[in-house]
Amino acid sequence: MRLLIVEDEVRLAGTLADLLKRQGYTVDVSYDGESGLDNALSDIYDLIVLDAMLPKLNGFDLLQKLRASGGAVPVLMLTARSDVSDKVYGLDCGADYYLTKPFEPSELTACIRSLLRRKGDTHLEETLTYGDLRLEQGTFLLICQERSVRLSRKEYDLLELLMSNQKVIVTKEQLLLKVWGYESSAEDNNVEVYISFLRKKLEYLHSRVRIKTIRMVGYCLEEEA
Numbered sequence: 001m002r003l004l005i006v007e008d009e010v011r012l013a014g015t016l017a018d019l020l021k022r023q024g025y026t027v028d029v030s031y032d033g034e035s036g037l038d039n040a041l042s043d044i045y046d047l048i049v050l051d052a053m054l055p056k057l058n059g060f061d062l063l064q065k066l067r068a069s070g071g072a073v074p075v076l077m078l079t080a081r082s083d084v085s086d087k088v089y090g091l092d093c094g095a096d097y098y099l100t101k102p103f104e105p106s107e108l109t110a111c112i113r114s115l116l117r118r119k120g121d122t123h124l125e126e127t128l129t130y131g132d133l134r135l136e137q138g139t140f141l142l143i144c145q146e147r148s149v150r151l152s153r154k155e156y157d158l159l160e161l162l163m164s165n166q167k168v169i170v171t172k173e174q175l176l177l178k179v180w181g182y183e184s185s186a187e188d189n190n191v192e193v194y195i196s197f198l199r200k201k202l203e204y205l206h207s208r209v210r211i212k213t214i215r216m217v218g219y220c221l222e223e224e225a
Contacts, residue, residue, distance in 0.1 A: 006036035033057025052079035144205035171218035
């Protein structure tokens with residue numbers, strides 16, 4: 001799951017990114033409102049943590065432009081502007097939650113989990129299942145009956161997307177954007193390499209689940225009878 005932090009204070013942005021990465025999220029950071037809006041409009045993020053006081057484009061205007069474009073991604077405003085009028089304005093602009101600085105890390109992560117639950121993301125379950133497979137979020141373990149194997153971060157992210165979408169086809173473009181990010185130079189062959197790694201691990205586990213290639217489109221999971 002990929003989150004975007006839009007925060008101009010470099011040190012705080014780094015602290016937030018480290019905190020959220022420890023929670024198992026993939027995190028990108030934008031340091032001004034214009035680049036933040038560009039990234040937010042890419043539609044690859046599951047949630048945005050947004051400051052109000054930003055260079056080039058403030059957080060309120062960014063949020064209004066995002067909502068006006070049809071962007072429905074959950075947005076948590078995290079800002080030092082604590083007046084009630086600011087909170088009301090932020091929510092009216094389209095924020096899903098408004099949290100003021102200074103903040104407790106546990107409160108921030110709880111708010112993020114709550115917003116993602118409302119969005120209905122299966123990532124929030126401790127374990128994803130499909131067929132005879134179990135994928136554990138906290139340990140990156142892929143388990144099939146008595147066997148288990150630990151996945152790398154990108155292997156985990158790819159399989160999580162496939163398991164979250166069950167039998168729905170996930171395109172290569174979606175996998176590239178969600179796992180490698182909007183500004184990455186990764187190409188189709190990067191996806192193919194990691195899909196190959198995952199297939200070998202499924203064989204090792206003696207799983208009935210297979211990753212099916214849909215030619216020129218993408219991949220989906222299927223279970224052998």
